[in-house]
Amino acid sequence: MRISELAARTGVPLATVKYYLREELLMPGRATSATQAQYDDTHVRRLGLVRALVGQGLPLDKIKVVVALVEDPGEDLFVALGKAVMALPPYPGSLSGADDSADAEYPRTRALLERLGQLYDPRFTAVAQLERALSALDSAGLTMSDRRIDVYGEHIRGIADLDVDLLPTTSRQETVEAAVLGTALYEPVLAAMRRLAHQHRAARTFSTAADPGSSGCTQPDRHPQETQ
Template sequence: MRISELSRRSGVPTATIKYYLREGLLPPGRATAATQAEYDETHLRRLRLVRALIGLRGLSVSATKEILGAAAAHGGERHQVLGLVVGARPADEDAPPPAPAPGAAEVDALIDGLGWEVSAHAPARAVLGETLETLRSLGEEVSADALRGYAALAERTAALDLDQLDPDADPLDQAESALLRTILFEPALLALRRLAQENESARRNT
């Protein structure tokens, strides 16, 4: 397809596509003339993922390029690609682990007790630890049993998330779908929680 068709099908302006090509976010097309090239479905999938990383995750062009490069270095292995795209894993796994954040020991113990395989670099470790510490500083303690209960719910949610992905799809298609579902569906998960809380409160009031 020509670049105009690539733009039409992806919803990305031609000028933006040319910019992504210059920055190396998209591989060059097959040259058909001095100033013309043909593009294929691989370019379309890559472009959609680039748009999601920049538009939804809010990454810079350089950070997006780094993530895509790291994903390519893993040979398209699904676990690595999904982790990189949704922000569960950093692009540079060889970098030293970050300094322990508040609550890090508690989070480490939880993950080890659950038997979860989670990167030492996972940003969510710090988020969880800092949240628990903030709650504690405000006089709200989350018991170990309650935390394990929330973790069990999260585990079931993660299984549902991955069950929605087409196992036969291209890794880039899977990555885009996972990113869209992770970011766009999170408000729906919060809404469901609020609805369930109201229902549970009403049930206990009867």
């Protein structure tokens, strides 16, 4: 297909397609003349990836990281997946109060992951993100009880197991691409489903009749001194 057809098929404005080509977010088409090129389904797929990442608010430099890893994941797929997911927000520098230095320590997160028997790698962005979230709980007078950690951990690992099992394995490129899109686009689904589950449970627990206008919320874990 010609570039105008590519734009029409994907719904991406022609000027934007040309911009992505200039920025090397979209690979060049097959040249058919000095001024013409042909594009195919791989270009459609790449535009879908770029549009999804733009829609999640990723800056251009981060999208380029993902695109480069999709193009060439390298020999170690685990490392490539980690780098690709780390290109997604939030970024260490945007985590107010989080230490993003190479030798940073995250005691709350380390203790939580050790309890769950999970890998602790302070270089991974989500470690700083979780440390900040746990610190916010402390500041609010809340805590992550052992029961909450265990139940959250069990079900979240189940979700992670499913996500990894469903990753395509046809090629390394598809695996990286699916992991990035899955992380970026399924996390809002999980958050919304959790809130809707809270609403459903709260309606059953606290209301004699389900009130569509009511909203369920997580019951907080108070510090021991606040529950005595």
